[in-house]
Every structure is written in structure tokens, then in C-alpha cells.
Amino acid sequence: MAIATAGVAFAVLLIFMQLGFMNMLFESAVMIHRRLNADIVLVSSTSRDFANPGTFPRSRLLQAVGVPGVADAEALYVTPREWIKQSETNRGERAQMLMIGVGPDFAAFRDPEIAAQLPLLVETGTALFDRKTRGNFIPFRQAIERGERPQTELGGRTVTLVGTMQIGSSFGSEGVLIVSDQTFFEFALNRVPSAPSVGLVNVVPNHDAAEVASAIRARFGAYDDTMVMTMEDFIEHSKGRMRRDSAISFVFTFGTIIGMIVGVVIVLEILSADVHDHLAEYATFKAMGFSNRALLGVVFEQSLILSVAGFVPGLLVSLGLYAVVRSALTMPIAMTAERLVLVFGLAVTMCALSGALAMRRVRKADPADVF
Amino acid sequence: MELSRLSHWYGVGETRRQVLFDLDLVIPRGEVVFLMGPSGCGKTTILTLVGGLRSVQQGSVRVAGIELAGANEARLIANRRKCGFIFQAHNLHRSLTARENVRMGLEAQGRGLPPDADERSERMLAVVGLADHADKFQHQLSGGQRQRVAIARALVAEPPLILADEPTAALDKQTGHDVVALLRRVARERGMTVLMVTHDNRVLDFADRLLEMEDGRIVAARSGTAAAAPVNP
Numbered sequence: 001m002a003i004a005t006a007g008v009a010f011a012v013l014l015i016f017m018q019l020g021f022m023n024m025l026f027e028s029a030v031m032i033h034r035r036l037n038a039d040i041v042l043v044s045s046t047s048r049d050f051a052n053p054g055t056f057p058r059s060r061l062l063q064a065v066g067v068p069g070v071a072d073a074e075a076l077y078v079t080p081r082e083w084i085k086q087s088e089t090n091r092g093e094r095a096q097m098l099m100i101g102v103g104p105d106f107a108a109f110r111d112p113e114i115a116a117q118l119p120l121l122v123e124t125g126t127a128l129f130d131r132k133t134r135g136n137f138i139p140f141r142q143a144i145e146r147g148e149r150p151q152t153e154l155g156g157r158t159v160t161l162v163g164t165m166q167i168g169s170s171f172g173s174e175g176v177l178i179v180s181d182q183t184f185f186e187f188a189l190n191r192v193p194s195a196p197s198v199g200l201v202n203v204v205p206n207h208d209a210a211e212v213a214s215a216i217r218a219r220f221g222a223y224d225d226t227m228v229m230t231m232e233d234f235i236e237h238s239k240g241r242m243r244r245d246s247a248i249s250f251v252f253t254f255g256t257i258i259g260m261i262v263g264v265v266i267v268l269e270i271l272s273a274d275v276h277d278h279l280a281e282y283a284t285f286k287a288m289g290f291s292n293r294a295l296l297g298v299v300f301e302q303s304l305i306l307s308v309a310g311f312v313p314g315l316l317v318s319l320g321l322y323a324v325v326r327s328a329l330t331m332p333i334a335m336t337a338e339r340l341v342l343v344f345g346l347a348v349t350m351c352a353l354s355g356a357l358a359m360r361r362v363r364k365a366d367p368a369d370v371f
Numbered sequence: 372m373e374l375s376r377l378s379h380w381y382g383v384g385e386t387r388r389q390v391l392f393d394l395d396l397v398i399p400r401g402e403v404v405f406l407m408g409p410s411g412c413g414k415t416t417i418l419t420l421v422g423g424l425r426s427v428q429q430g431s432v433r434v435a436g437i438e439l440a441g442a443n444e445a446r447l448i449a450n451r452r453k454c455g456f457i458f459q460a461h462n463l464h465r466s467l468t469a470r471e472n473v474r475m476g477l478e479a480q481g482r483g484l485p486p487d488a489d490e491r492s493e494r495m496l497a498v499v500g501l502a503d504h505a506d507k508f509q510h511q512l513s514g515g516q517r518q519r520v521a522i523a524r525a526l527v528a529e530p531p532l533i534l535a536d537e538p539t540a541a542l543d544k545q546t547g548h549d550v551v552a553l554l555r556r557v558a559r560e561r562g563m564t565v566l567m568v569t570h571d572n573r574v575l576d577f578a579d580r581l582l583e584m585e586d587g588r589i590v591a592a593r594s595g596t597a598a599a600a601p602v603n604p
Contacts, residue, residue: 280462281464284458284462286424287422287424287458288476288479288524289452289480290481292444367424367451368424
């Protein structure tokens with residue numbers, strides 16, 4: 001039975017990792033959203049997610065400001081840009097960073113650390129560096145924090161790093177650079193102030209964001225070039241886009257199914273052997289008057305015990321691996337209650353399925369064989 | 372219990388072989404009948420047919436007025452619950468205690484465990500003289516004790532019919548004698564019918580009737596010595 005338990009634990013581990021990675025991808029895409037200081041977000045109707053937001057007319061922001069309940073509305077400019085890495089191991093390699101341009105006088109981020117450093121960006125050509133950028137940037141980061149103003153190339157121009165902050169990598173980019181809106185237009189020559197990427201709207205205290213959002217939508221009327229969403233909706237929208245448009249869901253769902261199949265095969269193998277070993281006893285029970293159904297209940301019970309016994313170690317190892325992934329990839333991977341319940345359900349299903357298959361053998365046990 | 376014109380075959384096609392030929396047998400309620408004969412003569416086949424472990428192919432088997440010929444699985448299971456089986460090997464479950472094994476006999480009735488299941492099991496163990504061994508596992512019991520646990524398991528649900536297949540085969544002379552004596556005494560007290568297959572000459576004293584079989588036919592029947600003895604000495 002120890003092997004069976006290990007088999008279930010392994011399958012549970014596989015499933016947890018698949019689901020964990022899948023959710024990590026979705027979560028990493030909205031990590032920046034959660035740091036934005038906004039109740040309502042304006043994005044282009046063609047927007048995919050934060051890293052590929054498209055642009056919308058700045059005049060929509062001005063319209064939004066006029067809506068009752070809106071406290072302020074500011075523009076954020078976002079684009080991916082290549083830079084030359086200054087990490088210890090890959091110095092000089094090119095990599096994709098997400099460049100975010102914001103007015104230095106606007107509190108676009110909730111994080112007080114970022115807000116405190118935005119004034120540094122008034123000087124054009126400067127940027128704040130994301131400490132959580134993937135790779136070993138410790139010396140580089142320390143140089144910035146000592147005020148040495150190290151430089152590197154970003155999008156074909158020289159950028160000076162004047163401070164650090166913390167956002168984290170996503171699958172599309174290795175990290176984030178925050179620049180002023182002026183710097184943004186210098187580094188992204190195709191972008192103009194009249195076409196921002198994301199509009200950040202804050203509502204007056206005690207106003208419902210969803211109601212204000214519909215008021216803004218009403219104000220826009222027939223202009224359907226811009227979407228108005230509350231922050232929660234924006235987060236769900238970004239995740240949903242990713243779920244639908246990318247192969248991520250498919251790949252990881254596939255992995256989850258493979259994990260299930262592995263589990264079913266292992267448990268089936270063990271249960272069948274166990275049933276086979278006890279065939280004489282099953283036949284005896286049948287001769288005594290136990291119905292097939294009662295005996296099937298025994299096998300089911302056994303598979304249920306197996307699923308619990310295998311789930312617990314599988315869960316513990318998964319939690320350990322989540323911690324490893326979190327520190328190695330600087331990506332958000334965490335256990336959620338729903339996933340816990342889901343995987344437990346899958347483990348039970350898996351064992352029940354194996355049990356059902358193993359029971360065909362019990363069914364065949366001939367009570368007349370005991371004589 | 373009544374068998375009439377019962378025939379049975381094993382195998383199919385070329386290897387098909389008849390093991391019972393037009394058998395007629397009536398056993399009134401409460402009678403203790405021993406079936407004897409060389410191995411392969413069809414004794415055990417009769418037990419499995421009467422117990423509802425095999426489907427009747429030709430002829431008729433009636434147990435307590437219920438016809439088993441053409442019975443469906445549910446009717447066969449219902450019939451098994453009316454029969455207490457005692458096997459050549461004790462067939463106890465090794466991970467259960469004696470009491471739990473006996474309790475299986477009640478559980479097998481398919482109505483869930485009665486609230487007094489433990490008491491009934493213990494009472495039945497006391498009847499077979501194992502009151503002090505209720506918590507022991509199979510490996511802690513001697514061969515005779517195991518067979519007595521098996522008897523307790525067969526009897527605990529008070530079935531009207533006991534079917535035993537060479538219950539003494541694995542036991543020494545004295546133990547075998549004691550086990551059959553016990554079986555007979557309990558069956559007598561409770562008015563159970565016993566049909567037992569044996570070729571153990573040492574226990575024949577306990578039968579009301581001895582039937583000798585050969586090649587699928589009953590070739591001789593005589594009264595056992597027990598028939599002459601008073602029922603309740």
C-alpha cells in the first residue's frame with residue numbers, strides 16, 4: 001500500500017504543479033494591476049492585457065474627469081522594450097523589459113516606495129529598476145542603491161538607473177522599468193502623449209466604483225474605442241484574455257489530465273493486485289451472502305483511504321516546490337483554497353475510477369470457487 | 372430442502388462432462404445429513420447448487436420452498452443468506468479478530484449491522500467455546516479454534532440450513548470429532564438442517580442419515596447411528 005500511496009502522492013504533486021504554474025502565469029499577468037493606484041481603468045477596446053494594452057484617445061480621460069464621482073484621471077504609457085542586461089551571469093545580453101511611463105507628479109502606484117522615488121524621474125533618461133527582475137542583479141542593484149547611477153542601453157538609447165522598486169517578472173518580460181512620461185516618449189519614438197495605454201481613474205471616497213464606471217461608460221456614449229472597467233474587472237479581463245487566447249490553459253490542462261492518468265494507472269495496478277491477492281476472501285464473502293454492491297463498497301472505501309493517504313504527502317511536497325519556484329522565478333505561485341479542494345476532488349475521482357476498474361475483478365470472483 | 376431430477380454438467384463442447392445424474396433427494400427440516408463418496412463424485416457440486424453459488428442447469432432445487440432453478444442473482448444472494456457455509460479451509464479474514472469475523476456473518480445479511488451484533492457474535496463464540504478468544508486474530512488461534520470461529524460465523528445469523536464441506540479435513544482426529552459434535556449439537560438445538568460433505572469415517576456417528584455417492588448418483592442411503600440416539604440426551 002505504501003507504493004500506492006506514493007503513486008497517488010506523485011499524481012497529486014503533478015497536478016498541483018500543473019495548476020500552480022497555470023495560475024502563476026495568469027497571476028503574473030495581473031501582478032502590476034494589483035500595484036496600480038486606481039479604482040477604475042480605461043483601456044483600448046482592443047486591449048489584451050497590461051503588457052499589450054494598445055492605446056486609446058487621451059480625450060476619453062478628459063471626458064472621464066468630468067463625470068460626477070471621479071476624483072482624478074491620469075494616463076499611463078506602457079510598452080515592451082529591449083535592454084541590455086547588467087546581471088552577473090548574463091551581462092551584455094538583450095532581454096525584454098516592460099517600460100511604464102507615468103507623470104512624476106502622479107501617484108500611479110500604491111507602493112509608497114515607488115511614490116517616493118517618482119520625483120527622481122523628472123530628469124529625462126532616468127528609470128527605476130525592478131529588484132525582482134529575473135536573474136542575479138544583486139551587484140547592479142546595490143550600485144543603484146548606493147547612488148552610483150549605473151547606465152545601460154534601453155531601446156537603442158542610454159538609460160540611467162536612479163532607484164529601485166519591486167514589481168516582479170512575468171512570462172512576457174523579465175522585469176519592469178518605470179520612467180517619466182517625458183522619458184517614455186524619448187525611448188518610444190512611435191508613441192505620442194495623446195494616445196495613452198492605460199487610464200487610471202480614482203473615485204471620490206464613498207462612491208461605488210462600479211456605478212461610477214457605468215456613468216463614465218454612459219458619458220462616452222457611442223465612442224466604443226475605450227473600455228471602462230473597475231480594477232477587479234480589469235484583472236479578470238486580463239486573466240480571461242490570457243486563458244482564452246493563449247495555449248496556456250490547454251497545455252496545463254493537458255498536463256493535469258496526464259497527471260490523473262498516471263495516478264489512475266498506478267492505483268489501478270496496486271488495487272488490482274490487492275484484489276487478486278484476496279480473491280479467495282472476496283469469494284468467501286460472496287458465498288456468505290454479501291452482494292456485489294457491498295463488496296464494491298469495500299474496494300471503494302479502500303480507494304478513498306488511498307486518495308486521502310496520498311493527497312497529504314503530495315500536498316506537502318507541492319507546498320515545498322511552490323516555495324522553491326517562488327524564490328527561483330520571482331513569480332507569484334501560491335496555494336489557493338479552491339485549488340486544494342479541486343485537486344482533492346481529482347484525487348478522489350482518480351482513486352474511485354481505479355477502484356471501479358479494479359472492481360471488475362471482484363465481480364468475477366466466483367463464490368463456487370471457495371469449495 | 373428438495374432436489375428433483377437434478378443434473379449438472381461442467382465444461383463446454385468436447386470437454387463437457389456430466390457430474391450429476393437425475394438426482395432426487397429430500398431432506399426434512401432439522402435433519403443432519405452427511406454426503407460421502409470418492410472425490411469428483413459430485414458432492415461439492417450439490418452443496419454449491421443448494422447454496423445458490425452455482426446456477427441450476429437442469430432439474431429443480433428447492434430450499435425452504437423457494438425454487439432456485441432459473442433464479443436471478445438477487446434470489447441466489449437471498450438464498451445464500453439463508454445458508455451458513457462452513458468450508459474445508461476456515462476462510463477467516465486474517466486482519467479481523469474472531470469477533471469481527473463472526474460479525475461478518477451478520478453483516479452478510481445485507482441489512483446493515485444489527486445494534487446487538489457484538490453481543491450476538493460473542494454469544495455465538497461462547498456457544499462454540501471461544502468466549503475468551505473473541506479479540507484474537509486468526510494467527511493466534513489453533514486449527515480447531517479457527518474452524519470453530521468459522522462455525523460461529525456460519526451460525527450467528529441463525530440460518531435454517533448449514534452447508535459444510537469437509538470441515539474436519541484439516542483437523543486431527545480429536546479436534547475433528549469435537550468440531551462435528553459441536554456442529555451437530557448447535558444445529559439440533561436450533562432446529563437447523565445440516566448437509567455436510569465428508570469422507571471422514573471418524574465423525575459418521577453424528578449423522579441422522581448417510582448418503583453415499585458415486586459418479587454423480589446416490590448409490591446408497593442408510594440411517595446414521597445418531598438417529599437412534601435421543602435428540603436431547
